[in-house]
Every structure is written in structure tokens, then in C-alpha cells.
Amino acid sequence: xxxxxxxxxxxxxxxxxxxxxxxxxxxxxxxxxxxxxxxxxxxxxxxxxxxxxxxxxxxxxxxxxxxxxxxxxxxxxxxxxxxxxxxxxxxxxxxxxxxxxxxxxxxxxxxxxxxxxxxxxxxxxxxxxxxxxxxxxxxxxxxxxxxxxxxxxxxxxxxxxxxxxxxxxxxxxxxxxxxxxxxxxxxxxxxxxxxxxxxxxxxxxxxxxxxxxxxxxxxxxxxxxxxxxxxxxxxxxxxxxxxxxxxxxxxxxxxxxxxxxxxxxxxxxxxxxxxxxxxxxxxxxxx
Ligand SMILES: NC(=O)c1ccc[n+]([C@@H]2O[C@H](COP(=O)([O-])OP(=O)(O)OC[C@H]3O[C@@H](n4cnc5c(N)ncnc54)[C@H](OP(=O)(O)O)[C@@H]3O)[C@@H](O)[C@H]2O)c1
Ligand SMILES: *[C@@H]1O[C@H](CO)[C@@H](O)[C@H](O)[C@H]1NC(C)=O
Numbered sequence: 001x002x003x004x005x006x007x008x009x010x011x012x013x014x015x016x017x018x019x020x021x022x023x024x025x026x027x028x029x030x031x032x033x034x035x036x037x038x039x040x041x042x043x044x045x046x047x048x049x050x051x052x053x054x055x056x057x058x059x060x061x062x063x064x065x066x067x068x069x070x071x072x073x074x075x076x077x078x079x080x081x082x083x084x085x086x087x088x089x090x091x092x093x094x095x096x097x098x099x100x101x102x103x104x105x106x107x108x109x110x111x112x113x114x115x116x117x118x119x120x121x122x123x124x125x126x127x128x129x130x131x132x133x134x135x136x137x138x139x140x141x142x143x144x145x146x147x148x149x150x151x152x153x154x155x156x157x158x159x160x161x162x163x164x165x166x167x168x169x170x171x172x173x174x175x176x177x178x179x180x181x182x183x184x185x186x187x188x189x190x191x192x193x194x195x196x197x198x199x200x201x202x203x204x205x206x207x208x209x210x211x212x213x214x215x216x217x218x219x220x221x222x223x224x225x226x227x228x229x230x231x232x233x234x235x236x237x238x239x240x241x242x243x244x245x246x247x248x249x250x251x252x253x254x255x256x257x258x259x260x261x262x263x264x265x266x267x268x269x270x271x272x273x274x275x276x277x278x279x280x281x282x283x284x285x286x287x
Contacts, residue, residue: 024252026246031058033057033058034059035109035160036053036058037062037063037101037102037109037112037114038060038116038118039063039118039149040167041064041070043064043220046062046064050073050077051077051080053245056245058082058083059109061086061101061104061105061109062077073087088101092121093121093137093141093145099152102152106153111160112162113157113162114248114249115162116245117146117167118244121137121142123138125226135184138181139184141185142186142189143189146166146189146193147192158205160206161206161207162207163251164207164208166193166211167214168211168212169213170215170261172189172190173187173265174265174279175187177279177285178229193209208253210248212244214255215260216232216233217236217237217240218234218235230282230283230284
């Protein structure tokens with residue numbers, strides 16, 4: 001056998017094990033008929049989550065504020081193979097809507113196997129100028145609604161040995177300029193669901209919790225903010241979504257996507273001054 005052929009075989013084996021390691025025991029068939037709730041599913045990563053679950057033949061409830069857009073996403077989910085695709089318009093800034101959405105999903109699907117909390121309210125990408133009200137509002141949308149929905153869904157997930165998946169960010173582990181309200185909501189999520197993860201494990205709960213740490217993803221809302229401001233590479237929303245689904249299905253505690261976000265988070269603790277220097281100089285900012 002020639003050296004080239006050997007190299008190809010070695011490369012294929014390496015790729016095979018890399019994929020194995022990446023998605024331990026993921027069985028796409030396990031998602032057929034699974035009862036899934038996805039929030040923030042009218043656009044961006046949430047929309048891609050809905051389409052992947054649809055291709056896997058799941059039964060999905062999707063939610064966000066814009067009913068017309070949700071209707072289109074639900075129709076596309078049907079055409080992609082979803083067993084059910086139902087939508088409900090809701091505003092996570094309201095105190096009652098989060099629970100209402102969980103009740104709706106449990107009723108329509110007869111229970112829940114996966115709850116993917118993914119929505120975020122719009123927030124400016126700019127220096128903090130004292131808007132406390134916006135920060136309070138964003139905390140309700142990006143954090144308190146997650147807490148309310150998780151608590152409401154827990155009984156159903158216990159019954160089904162289900163999974164709760166929290167879509168968080170590298171900005172939930174490491175602060176960065178121009179996003180003070182947003183980064184606070186993500187730190188809050190990491191703290192709360194980190195604690196809940198311990199408690200469920202100590203209680204031998206049937207429910208798994210996954211917290212997903214994402215780097216920059218190429219959704220329209222994110223790209224509109226950072227275009228021309230930074231040249232940090234953006235990763236595809238569809239791939240981010242698939243990784244989130246695999247993380248939930250295999251009941252892993254954490255996802256880091258892209259993979260190097262884990263090392264960026266580490267570098268901030270191990271080499272704070274150099275990391276701060278890099279962060280502060282990675283934006284085009286002229287005072
Ligand atoms: N994109 C990135 O670079 C990036 C990086 C790290 C982490 N993440 C995380 O990934 C997740 C998805 O991000 P994305 O970029 O896909 O966001 P996106 O495109 O801005 O989508 C946000 C979703 O939330 C919904 N939403 C907004 N306000 C809402 C409200 N008050 N009530 C209910 N739903 C509301 C939006 O729909 P309506 O407008 O119809 O309500 C939309 O479906 C977020 O948790 C984000 O923090 C993203
Ligand atoms: C875990 O699931 C089993 C059914 O498979 C159920 O009997 C048990 O009550 C569940 N545990 C909790 C804490 O609800």
C-alpha cells in the first residue's frame with residue numbers, strides 16, 4: 001500500500017474518531033416523534049433548531065413574538081418532515097407568557113421531551129450609558145423567563161426523562177465591551193442553571209441540563225451589530241443549532257461551539273491581562 005493511501009486511511013480514521021468524540025452516541029432516530037419546545041424560533045439559531053428537529057421527525061412547538069413569521073417557520077417545518085409543528089406567539093417580557101407557553105406545549109404535545117430555551121430580546125451594541133430600565137427589561141426576557149419556563153416544564157421533563165437545554169454564550173463566561181446588559185443576562189443564566197444542574201444531579205433527577213456556550217454565530221441580528229466593528233470569525237447558525245440538538249440528545253452538561261470558545265474562556269482566567277488587552281483591541285473604536 002502506497003504512502004498516500006495509508007495517509008488517507010489514517011486521516012479517515014482520525015476524522016471518524018473526531019466525529020465520534022464530538023457526538024458521543026448520538027442517535028438521530030431517538031428524535032423521531034420527540035416532543036420539543038423551542039423558544040426564539042422565528043429567526044436565527046432558533047429557526048435552524050426548528051428545521052433540524054423537523055428533519056429528524058420531531059413534534060415541535062415554536063414560539064417568539066411575531067405570529068406571521070412563526071406561521072411560515074411552522075409551515076416549513078411541516079414540509080421538512082415534522083410530525084407536528086405548532087406555533088404560539090408570546091412575549092417573554094411579560095410575566096405570564098413564559099408559563100403560558102409551557103402549558104400550551106404540554107397540552108398540545110401531551111408532554112415534553114426537550115425544552116430548548118434560546119430567545120433573547122434585542123439589545124444595543126454600544127457603550128453603557130446608564131439605561132437601567134433596559135437592563136431590567138432584558139433580565140426579564142433573557143433570564144427570568146428562562147427560570148419561569150424551566151420550573152414550569154420540570155415536572156413534565158421528570159416524567160419523560162427529558163432534557164433542558166439553555167442557549168448561552170461565551171459572553172456568559174467572559175465579559176466584553178458594548179454588551180453590558182446582555183452579558184449580565186448570560187452570566188445569570190450560567191450561574192442559575194449551573195446550580196440547578198448540581199441540585200438535580202444530587203436529587204437523582206431524571207432531567208438533564210445542558211448549557212451551551214456559543215461564540216459569534218452568523219445570524220442577521222448578530223452580524224448587523226458587529227459588521228465593521230470587529231473581525232472575529234462568525235460560525236454558521238445551522239451548524240450551531242445541530243450541535244445544540246446533539247448536546248441535548250446525548251445529555252451532555254456543556255457545549256462549546258466553536259470548540260475554541262472553551263480555551264478563550266480559560267485564557268481569561270489564566271492570563272487576564274493579555275486577554276483583556278486582546279479584547280479591548282479587537283474592536284474598531286476611536287474615542
Ligand atoms: N448570534 C450570535 O452571535 C450568538 C452568540 C452567542 C450566543 N448566542 C445565543 O444564541 C441564541 C439565539 O441567538 P440569535 O442570534 O439566533 O438571536 P436572534 O436571531 O436575534 O433571534 C432572537 C429570537 O428571540 C425572539 N425574541 C426576541 N424578543 C423576544 C421577546 N420579548 N419575547 C419572545 N421572543 C423574543 C425573536 O423573535 P421575535 O422578534 O419574533 O420575538 C427571535 O426569534 C441567544 O440565546 C443568543 O444569546 C448567539
Ligand atoms: C423518574 O421517572 C420514573 C419513570 O421512568 C418515575 O417513576 C419517577 O417518579 C421519576 N422521578 C421523579 C423525581 O419524578
